[in-house]
Amino acid sequence: MASTNPLFFLLLSTLLFLSPLSDAQTAPPLAKGLSYTFYKSTCPNLESIIRLELQRAFKSNVGLAAGLLRIHFHDCFVQGCDGSVLLDGSASGPSEKSAPPNLTLRKEAFDAINQLRDRIEKACGRVVSCADITALAARESVFLSGGPNYKVPLGRRDGLTFATSDATLKFLPSPRSNVSVLLAALALNNLDVNDLVALSGGHTIGIGHCSSFNNRIFPSRDPSMDQTFFNNLRLTCPTSSTTNTTNLDVRTPDVFDNKYYVDLVNRQGLFTSDQDLYSDGRTNPVVSAFANDQGLFFEKFAYSMVKMGMLNVVTGTGGQVRANCSARNPGTGWSVVDGEEGGSVAAY
Numbered sequence: 001m002a003s004t005n006p007l008f009f010l011l012l013s014t015l016l017f018l019s020p021l022s023d024a025q026t027a028p029p030l031a032k033g034l035s036y037t038f039y040k041s042t043c044p045n046l047e048s049i050i051r052l053e054l055q056r057a058f059k060s061n062v063g064l065a066a067g068l069l070r071i072h073f074h075d076c077f078v079q080g081c082d083g084s085v086l087l088d089g090s091a092s093g094p095s096e097k098s099a100p101p102n103l104t105l106r107k108e109a110f111d112a113i114n115q116l117r118d119r120i121e122k123a124c125g126r127v128v129s130c131a132d133i134t135a136l137a138a139r140e141s142v143f144l145s146g147g148p149n150y151k152v153p154l155g156r157r158d159g160l161t162f163a164t165s166d167a168t169l170k171f172l173p174s175p176r177s178n179v180s181v182l183l184a185a186l187a188l189n190n191l192d193v194n195d196l197v198a199l200s201g202g203h204t205i206g207i208g209h210c211s212s213f214n215n216r217i218f219p220s221r222d223p224s225m226d227q228t229f230f231n232n233l234r235l236t237c238p239t240s241s242t243t244n245t246t247n248l249d250v251r252t253p254d255v256f257d258n259k260y261y262v263d264l265v266n267r268q269g270l271f272t273s274d275q276d277l278y279s280d281g282r283t284n285p286v287v288s289a290f291a292n293d294q295g296l297f298f299e300k301f302a303y304s305m306v307k308m309g310m311l312n313v314v315t316g317t318g319g320q321v322r323a324n325c326s327a328r329n330p331g332t333g334w335s336v337v338d339g340e341e342g343g344s345v346a347a348y
């Protein structure tokens with residue numbers, strides 16, 4: 001009998017034993033209430049709807065991908081991935097009046113999330129949360145720009161309260177931060193050195209305003225910056241108050257690849273928070289490894305994105321599924337807009 005062959009047992013036990021192990025290496029353990037099959041019966045076409053819609057949208061506006069990726073990061077870092085960043089009135093959200101300056105999340109990206117929500121409600125009814133749509137849209141930003149196609153755990157619910165100005169300032173580090181400050185900020189969310197270097201790779205797409213890096217070119221060149229790169233930035237930002245923008249990744253600005261790390265190795269990182277990853281001994285080996293091996297970067301980025309995407313999620317019967325990603329459902333509790341005076345803070 002085949003099943004008595006010792007080789008067969010060896011093979012079987014190897015498969016049974018190793019496959020959970022290799023899963024564990026490519027994805028962190030799931031947060032309670034999340035699963036990879038959450039909408040399998042209630043909205044089976046969810047992921048293909050989002051992919052097709054965004055594929056079309058990115059063709060006419062490539063910057064939308066960067067905008068959507070950054071919104072998911074801001075959502076997760078400030079009071080968890082609960083769609084709070086999307087609420088009109090959130091300190092890092094779309095509302096003009098309570099937003100601290102220099103957050104510069106793109107309005108088209110908030111609009112795109114609402115359009116996806118409407119499209120999904122037509123197909124499946126009101127079953128998919130805005131927080132899940134945001135997480136899936138971020139994955140498409142990565143994948144459709146050339147990055148890894150990782151699986152996203154689903155089942156988040158939408159929170160009822162805004163991200164306050166205080167929380168936003170506490171959890172979102174400034175681009176002027178060094179590695180010590182960044183590590184301390186990420187530790188508040190249980191993220192480590194590897195997560196910091198991998199997630200910063202999100203800066204392989206998108207743009208930054210002069211105000212986010214003027215500390216490195218005025219009054220003079222930050223010595224950790226390449227001279228030619230500096231000369232070009234001074235053309236884009238002739239004065240420290242210029243409102244121009246420039247690409248975060250000077251090599252391949254719209255492609256999700258490992259060139260961001262190649263930039264850092266060549267001292268062409270844009271923000272202090274980028275370039276210090278190469279200068280600091282704790283993060284430098286990881287930067288070099290990613291610059292040399294895109295496959296390794298993709299694997300670690302996917303892992304850290306899934307981990308970030310499970311921060312303080314609301315699940316089960318908590319929160320709600322919003323009918324409008326920009327507003328709490330009518331008659332469902334109260335929230336306070338904090339820190340309307342947040343206008344005095346430094347750059348983000």
Ligand code: HEM
Binds near residue numbers: 102105207273348
């Ligand atoms: C580690 C700390 C981080 C800091 C200090 C930081 C800071 C910034 C700043 C200042 C900007 C430009 C804002 C502007 O001048 O308009 C920016 C843009 C961006 N960030 Fe980060 N970021 C961090 C982490 C992340 C993470 C974890 C992701 C996603 C995985 C991410 C994705 C992006 C993207 C895609 C953009 C471009 C947005 C656009 O073009 O609209 N960032 N970031």
Ligand SMILES: *[C@@H]1O[C@H](CO)[C@@H](O)[C@H](O)[C@H]1NC(C)=O
Binds near residue numbers: 181
């Ligand atoms: C990092 O920045 C903080 C705050 O600006 C500063 O106190 C600290 O000395 C800096 N650390 C290093 C290693 O440069």
Ligand SMILES: *[C@@H]1O[C@H](CO)[C@@H](O)[C@H](O)[C@H]1NC(C)=O
Binds near residue numbers: 236238242244
């Ligand atoms: C940047 O803005 C200034 C005006 O402040 C303008 O003269 C200059 O041409 C702009 N440079 C680029 C590269 O957009």
Ligand SMILES: *[C@@H]1O[C@H](CO)[C@@H](O)[C@H](O)[C@H]1NC(C)=O
Binds near residue numbers: 088324325326327
């Ligand atoms: C969604 O909510 C926002 C914020 O309250 C509001 O401005 C917008 O008109 C709403 N959209 C729809 C389609 O009702």
Ligand SMILES: CC(=O)N[C@H]1CO[C@H](CO)[C@@H](O)[C@@H]1O
Binds near residue numbers: 101347
């Ligand atoms: C520190 C910093 O660069 N802050 C800037 C934030 O944005 C405003 C304009 O919205 C600038 O005036 C600040 O200088």
